[in-house]
Amino acid sequence: MLSHISLLLVVVPLISAPVVAILPRGRLPWAVAFIVAASCAVLAGVQLWAVLHEGTISYELGGWAPPWGIEYRIDAVNAFVALIVATIAAITLPYALLSAEREIPEDKIPLFYSAMLLCLTGLLGITQTGDIFNVFVFLEISSLASYALISLGRQRQAFTAAYQYLIMGTIGATFYLIGVGLIYSQTGTLNMQDLATILPDVLHLNTVETGFAFIIVGIALKLAMFPLHLWLPNAYTYAPSVVTVFLAATATKVAVYVLLRILFTVFPQGFAVTTPADELFIVAGIAGIITASVSAIYQENIKRLLAYSSVAQVGYMVLGIGFASATGLTAALVHLFNHALMKGALFMAVGAIVYRVGACRMEQIHGLGRAMPWTFGAIVIGGLSLIGVPGTAGFISKWYLVVAALEQQAWISVAVILSGSLLAVVYVGKMIEALYFKPVADAGKAVSEAPILLLLPTWALVLANVYFGLDTDLTVGVAEKAAAILVGVQP
Amino acid sequence: MRPNLILQVVAKFVIPLMILFALYVQFHGDFGPGGGFQAGVIFSAAFILYSLVFGLDTAEKIIPAHWLRILAALGVVIYAGVGVASLLLGGNYLDYTLLGSNPIAGQHLGILLVELGVGITVAAAMLIMFFAFAGRGRE
Numbered sequence: 001m002l003s004h005i006s007l008l009l010v011v012v013p014l015i016s017a018p019v020v021a022i023l024p025r026g027r028l029p030w031a032v033a034f035i036v037a038a039s040c041a042v043l044a045g046v047q048l049w050a051v052l053h054e055g056t057i058s059y060e061l062g063g064w065a066p067p068w069g070i071e072y073r074i075d076a077v078n079a080f081v082a083l084i085v086a087t088i089a090a091i092t093l094p095y096a097l098l099s100a101e102r103e104i105p106e107d108k109i110p111l112f113y114s115a116m117l118l119c120l121t122g123l124l125g126i127t128q129t130g131d132i133f134n135v136f137v138f139l140e141i142s143s144l145a146s147y148a149l150i151s152l153g154r155q156r157q158a159f160t161a162a163y164q165y166l167i168m169g170t171i172g173a174t175f176y177l178i179g180v181g182l183i184y185s186q187t188g189t190l191n192m193q194d195l196a197t198i199l200p201d202v203l204h205l206n207t208v209e210t211g212f213a214f215i216i217v218g219i220a221l222k223l224a225m226f227p228l229h230l231w232l233p234n235a236y237t238y239a240p241s242v243v244t245v246f247l248a249a250t251a252t253k254v255a256v257y258v259l260l261r262i263l264f265t266v267f268p269q270g271f272a273v274t275t276p277a278d279e280l281f282i283v284a285g286i287a288g289i290i291t292a293s294v295s296a297i298y299q300e301n302i303k304r305l306l307a308y309s310s311v312a313q314v315g316y317m318v319l320g321i322g323f324a325s326a327t328g329l330t331a332a333l334v335h336l337f338n339h340a341l342m343k344g345a346l347f348m349a350v351g352a353i354v355y356r357v358g359a360c361r362m363e364q365i366h367g368l369g370r371a372m373p374w375t376f377g378a379i380v381i382g383g384l385s386l387i388g389v390p391g392t393a394g395f396i397s398k399w400y401l402v403v404a405a406l407e408q409q410a411w412i413s414v415a416v417i418l419s420g421s422l423l424a425v426v427y428v429g430k431m432i433e434a435l436y437f438k439p440v441a442d443a444g445k446a447v448s449e450a451p452i453l454l455l456l457p458t459w460a461l462v463l464a465n466v467y468f469g470l471d472t473d474l475t476v477g478v479a480e481k482a483a484a485i486l487v488g489v490q491p
Numbered sequence: 492m493r494p495n496l497i498l499q500v501v502a503k504f505v506i507p508l509m510i511l512f513a514l515y516v517q518f519h520g521d522f523g524p525g526g527g528f529q530a531g532v533i534f535s536a537a538f539i540l541y542s543l544v545f546g547l548d549t550a551e552k553i554i555p556a557h558w559l560r561i562l563a564a565l566g567v568v569i570y571a572g573v574g575v576a577s578l579l580l581g582g583n584y585l586d587y588t589l590l591g592s593n594p595i596a597g598q599h600l601g602i603l604l605v606e607l608g609v610g611i612t613v614a615a616a617m618l619i620m621f622f623a624f625a626g627r628g629r630e
Contacts, residue, residue, distance in 0.1 A: 003580070007578075007583075011571060011574060011575065011584060015567075015568060015571040015575065017567070018564030018565070018566075018567040018568050019562070019564065021560065021563075022561050022564045059584075060583055061583065061585055062587070063583045063585075063588060442516065
């Protein structure tokens with residue numbers, strides 16, 4: 001019976017998405033979407049518990065046995081990522097009610113929640129499935145839904161941003177599909193477990209290597225890995241606030257998960273080391289951290305600033321993957337979780353400012369911190385977590401990352417990780433300076449604190465940042481188990 | 492729109508045949524080439540031809556826009572619902588075997604229903620797209 005949970009996580013949002021689309025306007029679509037997201041979060045929690053206590057779950061879709069049928073195969077790695085995605089969805093939706101009413105045209109509200117649920121379906125589907133072609137299908141479901149969500153932004157640039165993401169995302173998905181096709185031509189199977197047993201025999205073939213390269217580049221586009229990140233800043237800046245929150249906290253994380261699966265489960269352990277992929281990740285990670293952090297400092301729009309910071313944070317995860325050690329992967333997975341918490345909290349706080357002021361350019365938010373103390377507090381704590389101050393979640397992930405780098409005596413990486421934190425001090429400081437120390441702008445005179453419905457989810461994530469900075473049982477404990485599964489050693 | 496008698500007469504003759512062919516492709520999908528996607532596209536092509544010849548307003552009288560949205564959603568619900576039905580009968584998701592009195596009848600019924608869902612959604616989505624583009628200049 002427990003195994004049905006792995007399926008329900010995908011089917012419940014899938015079947016409710018079309019139902020929400022035809023509900024009447026008003027708050028009913030929101031209520032249904034919220035109930036669905038909340039139940040997904042509960043299911044994902046039960047699933048993680050089941051996986052940790054009873055071992056891997058395998059579910060045969062349509063009763064067709066793998067490797068012929070599609071199999072959902074859940075171990076600690078996907079259960080962990082699924083829990084992140086579902087929980088973030090459940091926290092984002094209460095926030096969505098007011099934020100969406102303010103930012104999205106009333107007649108589009110049911111379709112908006114329908115697209116949110118489809119996006120959730122796709123993201124959860126990617127984490128659940130054990131079939132590399134099925135990953136592509138869910139990747140497209142989530143991507144198409146997110147293009148639509150981004151284009152709902154109030155400014156006209158939202159269309160350009162969505163279109164840009166559409167082009168880049170489609171190139172990424174096509175590359176992934178070409179890679180899957182090439183590998184299928186040599187192995188005759190799409191099931192991840194089956195591939196893991198067949199691939200070692202055909203690794204020397206050029207076709208397989210080419211397929212590997214296509215898949216990695218395709219996912220790197222989706223992941224916004226430097227230098228393929230150009231779609232991300234625009235998409236995050238012009239999307240409606242709540243969409244930015246949801247995508248920033250989940251979409252790139254799921255792409256990181258796919259990368260991990262391909263590198264460590266589908267292809268045999270040492271394969272990436274024999275290709276340039278290994279150094280590529282470290283170089284791309286380092287370049288991403290430095291360039292994106294410096295770019296963030298020069299941004300005049302706080303949503304854009306945080307978007308560039310997201311690219312830098314993806315750099316940390318890619319760096320952790322590049323180390324290809326158990327500690328490195330633990331760091332990547334812990335950062336995946338913690339970054340979802342900190343960026344979720346920060347984008348929610350920025351969304352609260354947008355709700356009150358209608359803008360988020362630096363000169364328009366001067367002095368607002370004093371009028372909106374709770375929102376400002378969330379930005380300060382979220383920012384500290386982003387920097388990696390001890391006592392916040394960010395510290396934990398940076399710590400593990402530095403340990404992983406020291407293990408391999410990668411001194412340059414250590415220096416980059418630490419200087420990345422210093423650059424974060426500068427851009428977080430810039431936000432705090434504008435919000436608190438600058439004199440209040442004319443437009444900001446009459447601003448009051450954000451409504452409680454926006455503050456509660458924001459502070460839930462802020463407190464989670466502090467909690468997971470002190471108690472690391474869930475994050476590090478599960479991430480270590482997951483990393484052990486990936487590198488194939490027992491902890 | 493200037494009415495063109497020859498086009499209108501030919502279209503009236505062709506459209507029923509197109510719809511018939513769409514239904515053939517739809518319901519023959521489980522024996523031979525065909526299925527919901529192709530059938531949905533052919534079905535919507537018949538309506539698109541109708542609106543090209545007789546005008547958008549006439550076409551929208553036959554299928555109002557809000558119906559299309561309901562139909563598009565309905566198809567997905569049928570597809571996912573078949574899966575849920577097999578789940579409730581005690582099998583795995585989309586395990587059609589349990590839907591009929593014997594496994595073959597079950598598989599037959601299952602794929603027919605799923606393809607019906609696909610057909611409805613594809614036809615409705617094609618028409619939504621067509622009306623969205625064709626109706627752009629009118630507002």
